[in-house]
Amino acid sequence: MSKQADLYRQAGEQFAASLARLARAVERDAEKALDLEQDIHAALWSSLSRFDERSSLKTWVYRVAHNVAADHVNAATKRPKQVPLEDIGELPSPADPETQAGRSIILAQVQTLIRYLPFPDSQVMLLWLEGESTKAIAEVTGLSPGAVGVRIHRIKKLLAAHFTPSNNESEHA
Amino acid sequence: MSQFPIPDWASDSDEAHFSDPATIKSRAAKFERTIKRRNLIEYAAGALCFAGFGALTWKAAQEGEFVIANAYAFCIACVAVVLWQLAARGSYEPQRPEESCLAHLREQYQRQYEALRGVPQWYLGPIALGITAVYTAMMIKFTEVGGLAKALEGTWVPIAGTAAFFAFVWWLNWTAARGLKKRIEQIDALD
Numbered sequence: 001m002s003k004q005a006d007l008y009r010q011a012g013e014q015f016a017a018s019l020a021r022l023a024r025a026v027e028r029d030a031e032k033a034l035d036l037e038q039d040i041h042a043a044l045w046s047s048l049s050r051f052d053e054r055s056s057l058k059t060w061v062y063r064v065a066h067n068v069a070a071d072h073v074n075a076a077t078k079r080p081k082q083v084p085l086e087d088i089g090e091l092p093s094p095a096d097p098e099t100q101a102g103r104s105i106i107l108a109q110v111q112t113l114i115r116y117l118p119f120p121d122s123q124v125m126l127l128w129l130e131g132e133s134t135k136a137i138a139e140v141t142g143l144s145p146g147a148v149g150v151r152i153h154r155i156k157k158l159l160a161a162h163f164t165p166s167n168n169e170s171e172h173a
Numbered sequence: 174m175s176q177f178p179i180p181d182w183a184s185d186s187d188e189a190h191f192s193d194p195a196t197i198k199s200r201a202a203k204f205e206r207t208i209k210r211r212n213l214i215e216y217a218a219g220a221l222c223f224a225g226f227g228a229l230t231w232k233a234a235q236e237g238e239f240v241i242a243n244a245y246a247f248c249i250a251c252v253a254v255v256l257w258q259l260a261a262r263g264s265y266e267p268q269r270p271e272e273s274c275l276a277h278l279r280e281q282y283q284r285q286y287e288a289l290r291g292v293p294q295w296y297l298g299p300i301a302l303g304i305t306a307v308y309t310a311m312m313i314k315f316t317e318v319g320g321l322a323k324a325l326e327g328t329w330v331p332i333a334g335t336a337a338f339f340a341f342v343w344w345l346n347w348t349a350a351r352g353l354k355k356r357i358e359q360i361d362a363l364d
Contacts, residue, residue: 005194012191020189021182041192042200047271060271067270067277074281107181120363123274131176142273143363159179 007048011061018130019065025126026069038070043068055139062132062140066123073119082118085125085154090162092116094113109162124151195272212260219256223249244303244310249301258295262288279360289350293343301339308332 023037024030044064051060073079077123080092092112092125110129114122127137134152177183194198226249233242287336308328315324 008191008194011228016189016191037189038192038197038200042197043270045194045197046201047269050269050271055271063273063277064270066274067272070274070278071270104181106179107184110179110182119278120274129179129182130175131178142275147363156178159228 004045004048007051007057008045008092009046011044011057014058015061015065019061021130022065022069022126025111026073026122028111028115036069039072040065040068059136059139062127066126066140070119070123080116083116084118085121085151085158088113088116088158110159113158121151124148125155128152128155197264213254215259219252222252226252238314241307241310242314244306250305251299254299255296258299262291262295275360275363279357282357282360286350286353286357289353292346297339297343304335308335342362 019040020024020037023033023040027033027036046059047060047064051057055063092109101153114125117125120143123141124137127140130138134145134148137148137152139142142146226245230242230245230249233239233245272280308331312324312328316325318324
């Protein structure tokens with residue numbers, strides 16, 4: 001097996017689910033999300049021939065995936081008006097089909113919020129949702145750890161204000 | 174293993190897997206075919222322009238209107254310059270999506286900004302020169318027939334209309350370029 005194919009297999013084992021979630025979060029249309037996911041795979045496959053181990057495989061994979069997703073969003077003719085994290089007061093309401101598709105309201109709301117956020121706020125939020133550390137997020141995005149920390153703090157504050165136990169209970173009632 | 178701050182998030186896409194490399198290669202081939210088709214359409218449009226101005230040049234020369242024929246021939250040269258620039262600027266540039274997100278985004282905006290900022294030089298400029306040559310030739314012809322006042326009377330409306338159209342296109346590009354410049358500055362201001 002070539003080095004490129006081996007790296008691709010490793011990346012697939014470790015990050016396939018994360019990249020699928022990324023595609024679904026930035027693209028609401030299910031078919032287009034699947035298309036985006038395959039575009040990410042294709043870009044990753046090509047890029048891995050240049051993998052030089054100056055960064056970890058995880059950083060490489062996330063950078064390629066987020067950059068392809070950003071290009072996809074930038075090329076879209078229709079997208080919601082973007083609002084930076086510091087200006088968001090309430091979580092945007094998800095579209096009906098998303099909640100009807102069997103996803104939890106929380107998940108649908110988080111995905112909708114991501115679509116409203118500009119870069120690099122949306123990238124920070126997606127990587128934070130994947131459980132990545134401040135340092136790892138800084139490496140992927142190119143922001144300083146301090147700037148990432150500020151954004152994570154805002155995300156946590158926004159989510160905490162919204163997803164209180166009483167809120168969740170009322171949503172399920 | 175990462176800890177997911179929102180457990181629901183992790184429950185989505187557990188079954189996901191990477192596309193087979195063979196599928197990816199056929200996808201890349203499809204993308205290349207789309208690019209080739211787009212280039213073909215551009216060349217066909219260029220050929221149509223050459224044919225149109227070529228026919229006008231030939232007709233004017235046949236009628237002994239050599240000033241007008243030269244103006245049309247000059248238009249062909251101007252269209253050739255625009256097509257050459259289109260081919261040079263639209264050529265495939267290898268992308269490096271493995272750069273950090275901010276570096277990648279800045280590069281994309283910078284490339285679009287430079288393309289838009291250059292529109293007056295490589296697109297509007299040559300086309301305007303060609304059209305000016307045709308209008309000048311027409312003015313010379315009309316002046317010979319009915320005098321300068323009569324020539325101005327018949328041509329000022331199309332000249333003003335064309336100038337307004339070019340100014341509008343320039344303004345649109347300038348506005349879009351200015352918006353991109355602002356985004357680049359915002360990226361540079363992030364720490």
